[in-house]
Amino acid sequence: MWCAQARGTGGNGAGKDAMTPKEIADHLIQNRKSQRTRRGNPCPVCGHSDGHCLRMDDDSAALCPKTDGAGSVRRYGEYGFLYVLSSGLLEQPVIRASVKQRVTRSDKELHALWAPRAKQWWRDSGVATARLAAILGVAEWALNELKVGWDGKAWVFPERNADGMIIGINRRFEDGHKRCATGSRRGLTFSDTWSEGEGPVLIVEGGSDVAAGLTMGMAAIGRPNNTGGVAMLQKLLAGCDRHIIVIGERDRKPDKIHPDTMRWPGMDGVKRVASQLSKKGMRVGGRLLPGTAKDLRAWFLASGMNRCDREECFALGRELSRLLGH
Numbered sequence: 001m002w003c004a005q006a007r008g009t010g011g012n013g014a015g016k017d018a019m020t021p022k023e024i025a026d027h028l029i030q031n032r033k034s035q036r037t038r039r040g041n042p043c044p045v046c047g048h049s050d051g052h053c054l055r056m057d058d059d060s061a062a063l064c065p066k067t068d069g070a071g072s073v074r075r076y077g078e079y080g081f082l083y084v085l086s087s088g089l090l091e092q093p094v095i096r097a098s099v100k101q102r103v104t105r106s107d108k109e110l111h112a113l114w115a116p117r118a119k120q121w122w123r124d125s126g127v128a129t130a131r132l133a134a135i136l137g138v139a140e141w142a143l144n145e146l147k148v149g150w151d152g153k154a155w156v157f158p159e160r161n162a163d164g165m166i167i168g169i170n171r172r173f174e175d176g177h178k179r180c181a182t183g184s185r186r187g188l189t190f191s192d193t194w195s196e197g198e199g200p201v202l203i204v205e206g207g208s209d210v211a212a213g214l215t216m217g218m219a220a221i222g223r224p225n226n227t228g229g230v231a232m233l234q235k236l237l238a239g240c241d242r243h244i245i246v247i248g249e250r251d252r253k254p255d256k257i258h259p260d261t262m263r264w265p266g267m268d269g270v271k272r273v274a275s276q277l278s279k280k281g282m283r284v285g286g287r288l289l290p291g292t293a294k295d296l297r298a299w300f301l302a303s304g305m306n307r308c309d310r311e312e313c314f315a316l317g318r319e320l321s322r323l324l325g326h
Contacts, residue, residue, distance in 0.1 A: 021073045024061050025082050028054040032079075045083050047104055047185065050228055053080065060085055066186065068171060068179040105183075111165035114184055118158040118166050121149025128155065132172075137301045139308065142214035145191040146207060154179075157207035159187035159224065162235035170207060170224075178206075188229050188236065189222030198314070199321030200243040203233065203273065204296050205266075209247075212297040215307055216317030220296070226269025230276045237282060243326055244284040246274045250294045290323045 019027075028035050036051045037043045043053035045064040054063040064072075065080030072081035105113070128150035133140040149156045151171070159168035169181035170189075180186055189207040197219030204210060206222050213220025221236070223229040226249070237244060249266030270286035277284045293299035305316050 021082055021084070024056075024084065025063060025076045025079070028056070028061070028063050029076070029079055044085060046180065050225075052225060052228075066180045067182050070182050107161050107163070107165050107167050110167040110184060114158070114169055114181075115166045117151075118147060118149060118156065118169060121151050121156050122147045123149070125150040125155075133307070136208050136211060136297065137307060138208070138211040138297065139215040139310070139313065141310075142211040145193070145214050146189060146211060148207070148211075156181070157189055159184075159189055159207075161187050162232045164192070168224075172207075186224035186228060188224070188232050190220070190236075194219055194221060198317060200245045200324065200326045201237065201240065202296065203244060203246045203277075205247075205249060205269070206295075209296040212300045213317075215313050216300060216320065217310075217314035218317045218320070223269075223273065226265045227272050230273055233273070233277060234280050237277065238280065240282060242283075244277060244282055245324055245326075246270045246277070246284065246286045247296055248286060248288050250288060250292065287324060290320075 032054050035054045035056070037049045037053045037055055038051060039049050041055065042049040043055055043062055043064055043066070044059040045062050046053065046066045048066060052065060056062065061082065061084045063076060063079045063082055065078065067081060069075060069081045072083050075081050122144075125148070129143050129148060130140050132148065132155050133143055136143075147158050149158075154171035154173045157170040157172065158166045159170055161167050166187075168184040168187045170178055170186070171181055172178050189210045191210075191214060195201075197214070197217055199218050201219045201221065202213050204213060204220055204222050205226060206224075210220045210222040219242070221233070223233065246269075248270035251266045252262055252264045255261040255263050267288075274284050274286040289296065289299045291299065291302065293302050299320070300316070303316055305313055307313065
């Protein structure tokens with residue numbers, strides 16, 4: 001295993017073997033299979049260990065896609081922001097990112113911190129919610145069911161644990177980029193009344209797909225990414241006697257490092273999440289949506305349905321349930 005400090009001098013000075021930010025990022029990306037976070041080796045920036053962040057073995061640097069970039073050196077596409085946490089690692093230590101030591105908070109502490117803010121952002125969102133509904137093509141009332149707000153710079157989607165506590169804030173910016181608010185962690189996206197929706201329980205990716213499901217009157221829960229949130233889903237759905245369908249995204253794409261190799265994160269996520277839920281005795285299956293739509297929101301938009309016509313949208317949801325075999 002490779003440690004970044006092996007190339008530096010340690011201490012506060014940079015040695016002749018110190019690295020540039022690009023060299024650090026290139027090393028992490030090129031060796032991402034071995035540098036991914038995992039249980040027991042979490043990201044030193046966001047604290048997650050679900051494999052979406054890349055970290056040096058000695059925690060001297062990390063590429064984290066789950067934060068908003070505060071204190072980072074720069075962003076490297078889908079791999080996230082580069083954080084340099086060790087003196088002597090860079091050729092020019094003056095540009096080293098200053099990142100506060102990670103504090104691990106309990107779900108109760110996170111709820112106490114973020115729930116009041118989320119409530120205020122939702123109450124003060126005004127026309128921002130209607131604007132987002134138009135951008136996403138979903139019903140405004142569906143976003144209100146999720147308590148989506150506006151913090152002055154971005155729309156905020158509260159994310160919860162299985163007990164309904166708000167443990168994270170996912171920020172969606174005007175340009176479509178999404179970032180987890182610093183100091184929060186990823187959770188599930190669902191409304192207080194999610195179980196009242198019709199048809200099977202749909203497990204989708206992200207808040208906008210949940211909003212599309214709600215627009216159609218369906219029971220929808222959003223996981224934070226293709227494989228995330230499994231433990232919370234197991235707890236939330238414990239005792240659920242309804243059929244559960246994990247919806248996969250049509251997101252096949254060439255690997256950035258090996259263009260001849262195709263990746264399909266959506267299908268990988270379906271298999272993993274469905275398998276883990278089935279181990280708890282749940283009636284669960286994995287499916288792609290009918291047709292060629294990438295995800296649930298794209299399927300809804302392709303229908304051409306008027307998002308403001310609740311009755312017609314709910315009828316579309318019942319049709320989707322039929323197409324999914326329910």
